[in-house]
Amino acid sequence: MIRLMLRSGLTICLEKVSALNLYRMAWSALICETEAWKELESHVEDIKKTHLRELMSDEDRCMAMMVESEGMLLDYSRQCATVDTINKLFSLAEAAHLKEKISRMFNGERINSTENRSVLHVALRAPRDAVINCDGKNVVPDVWQVLDKIRDFSDMVRSGAWIGVTGKPLKDVIAVGIGGSFLGPLFVHTALQTDPEAAECAKGRQLHFLANVDPIDVARNLVGLNPETTLVVVVSKTFTTAETMLNARTLREWISSSLGPEAVAKHMVAVSTNLTLVEKFGIDPNNAFAFWDWVGGRYSVCSAVGALPLSLQYGFSVVEKFLTGASGIDQHFHSAPFVKNIPVCSR
Ligand SMILES: O=P(O)(O)OC[C@H]1O[C@](O)(CO)[C@@H](O)[C@@H]1O
Numbered sequence: 001m002i003r004l005m006l007r008s009g010l011t012i013c014l015e016k017v018s019a020l021n022l023y024r025m026a027w028s029a030l031i032c033e034t035e036a037w038k039e040l041e042s043h044v045e046d047i048k049k050t051h052l053r054e055l056m057s058d059e060d061r062c063m064a065m066m067v068e069s070e071g072m073l074l075d076y077s078r079q080c081a082t083v084d085t086i087n088k089l090f091s092l093a094e095a096a097h098l099k100e101k102i103s104r105m106f107n108g109e110r111i112n113s114t115e116n117r118s119v120l121h122v123a124l125r126a127p128r129d130a131v132i133n134c135d136g137k138n139v140v141p142d143v144w145q146v147l148d149k150i151r152d153f154s155d156m157v158r159s160g161a162w163i164g165v166t167g168k169p170l171k172d173v174i175a176v177g178i179g180g181s182f183l184g185p186l187f188v189h190t191a192l193q194t195d196p197e198a199a200e201c202a203k204g205r206q207l208h209f210l211a212n213v214d215p216i217d218v219a220r221n222l223v224g225l226n227p228e229t230t231l232v233v234v235v236s237k238t239f240t241t242a243e244t245m246l247n248a249r250t251l252r253e254w255i256s257s258s259l260g261p262e263a264v265a266k267h268m269v270a271v272s273t274n275l276t277l278v279e280k281f282g283i284d285p286n287n288a289f290a291f292w293d294w295v296g297g298r299y300s301v302c303s304a305v306g307a308l309p310l311s312l313q314y315g316f317s318v319v320e321k322f323l324t325g326a327s328g329i330d331q332h333f334h335s336a337p338f339v340k341n342i343p344v345c346s347r
Contacts, residue, residue: 232268
């Protein structure tokens, strides 16, 4: 039996581990024990003595700390750091095998080790003809099947082809959700409100978000809304989250007490990975928009979680542009060297 002492102090017996596991264990050695970390640590003491005013007067340094790609400019020159600091951070990224980890993510490997899942939010905005495998299956066709369904549904609602039970068009949407099933869509909605093209597409429509279970917040969100012209989108990855389910039940009651229980079919739809619970709640599975467990909640804005409410408000073409932009950044993240890589430099 061969015994190996890792830098972390862990002793492993070679006959008990496969070569692959050995490789992974070596990778997971603590980052703070690498040379790159130690160099950075001692460098921090020097940089602390430098004033940002002095750093900002160095034009070459400032230019070196700007990266432009995909129509975006990242200027990180106002960090208390020199070009040397940045190079040391790149060395640390290499010591952490960042490049390999990025590739493993795009290859659909189960890098979410706590849940033993792939991390494939990049597939949510991949072009229709892309191939991204999860457990040997290309997931891109499934993604586009849902996106096509979102486009058709939001076109129908926006054009008035899908109407409420009393025959009125549904011009207002309440998205019920919390955490990752709320914050991403709210963020994009806030940004799109200042975009002239998107604002034009949203004229005459309202999008509300309900995350809080405080009854006053619920009441405030409903002010000025008429159930006859409102569509409720219940957004929950698990469809078990207490706050979301309580708000969903409150709104189901708001609709059915005013329009009758049969109105739920026309006035409530859902976004979830758990379509069984969606149906149990009383939402027609035909009006459910799926996503998958390889989408982390906080990364779900490009799934139906964001795409459905935002398409209802702005139209699918606006959302498609958002997805295309995100996909452009994904390609950039996958292929650009660290020094020109906006997501890497902004970490
Ligand atoms: O989408 P769900 O399953 O309703 O979960 C909502 C949020 O609740 C949490 O589980 C906890 O806040 C988050 O991770 C998640 O984004």
